[in-house]
Amino acid sequence: MESTARYVSVFVLLILQTLFFYTDRTAAQNGSIEINNTDFLNFSLKAISTTVPFPPWLRAITGLTEWPDANPPYISDGVNLTDIFDGPYYEQVNACDNAFMNCVFDCNNCVGPDDILQCKELVQTFDDGPSDATPRLLNFFNQIQKKVSFFVIGIQVLMFPDIFRQEHANGHFLGLHTYNHPYLPGLTNQQIAAQFQWTIWVMNATAGVVPRYFRPPYGGLDNRVRTIASRYGLTPIVWQWDSNDWRTVNESRTAQDVYTDVTNWKQAGDTGIILEHDFQGSLVDIGIRVSSILGNVSTVVSANCKDPSAPWYR
Template sequence: MPQWLKDLTGRKFWPDETPPYIDMSIDFSDVPVVNMRLYGDCALPPGTCAFECNQCFRPGDIVSCKSLSQSFDDGPTSQTVHLLDHLESTGQKATFFIPGTSAVKFPHLVRREYDQGHVVGLHTWSHPFLPSLSNEAIAAQMQWSIWAINATIGKVPKYFRPPFAGMDDRVRAIVKKFNVDLVLWDRDTFDWRLNLADSGETNELSVLESIEMWRNQNGGGLILQHDSSSKLVKLSIKASKLIGPKGQLTVDKCYKGGRPYQ
């Protein structure tokens, strides 16, 4: 942990999976009242916008891209180096949404992502389902993720993607206090299921067939993939080859006026 962060937080070491909220006078008085809930609980007040429940998003949320483009969550891991080698060889750029704990564990890979011209985004500190947390705990997840990335690349990301698509109006209001833009997706590969013992109907072929279909539609889209295991990195490289070396964009180039860092 850098000295400036020790001075700011009064702590000597990075936190565990449950980071402490550091009081910075955040005003929670205007945060909508939505009950804390577990993943899968979609019993919401009428009019509540919750992406993981009803694919609802608000004006200003980034959901798609004008060109079919990959984005990656949950890395880096030791396997991400192979994906970066591939992207470097083709000249392709991508957007990586990184938990703070991963940035602390693999800072050299986060710096390489940044140095290669990829966009580094926020993905909380420890990857919880944010609607299950208190207001202060959500803020703590944002604080420590920002500090981890800033300590690694010297920048504060502008883009944030919620783990498990956990985004409702309460979470959105708190997250937006950190001056970030929310990035969701409209092309879900469900590749994370391949890390499970039972992946159901999702397999490598089904993922690649979906990507080929999206490519042939020529309608653009923002693809959600993961670089959290060797299996998923290999699949991501195959998907990259299928899309081709031209046309993929980082999130900031998906729309007019985008900028990746604050």
């Protein structure tokens, strides 16, 4: 009975979102971004400026009138979290201390039975966008008629809504990458839920999509995170190959290092999901070159992995 009520509640929320989306959507332009360049991966430092309207259906659900900043509040939405043990909390440096019985991906690559890790080809996936550099990536893929996968951050979607809509219009796979890129195992159950809630709502209000897949920032995925995600209809997609392209930003790795790794993976006949990023121009350059190394591979993560027939969105 409790399970039925929960799914009815979620279904009602989705109906409200769908009804209001097409009547409330207005033309929008890209927002602005401010970031501390000494911590380019800390998305909580960003000051949000957006033209995405806060829709009436979301006002009805949340009682709020504007998008939250770096700390999205948890909204009671009928999804039961009370039966999920709230803890342990830990940061990434302590991940391996909590690996036993928790199946922590970023410690020992432990994957749950529903996690998506492997594909039949080497597949490009991009995290942390959209950004003002993403259109160049989209133009390149459009020219060669290639589809890839983007795992988007909620506040990035708010700041670059037109780019997010273009990703969707071009037929790329769109997954959830949380609202502001926290390490999820360090959060409470309600804080984790809020990351899922608000990113789902942003994606729906901006392009009318409700995601079925997510990628945890930093690979911060354990059984508690998996359980909460499943309550929101989200399946984890992780990766088998980490390009570590982001390290080229702080010059602890070179672009050539990335190309050498990808070339070796391809020559060895390896398959699987490659982790890349599109939050700045130099990483887009790397992504374009990696695509050229891989050749004519146009596979999105859900289309050639566990269930090729599974829909991307709800």
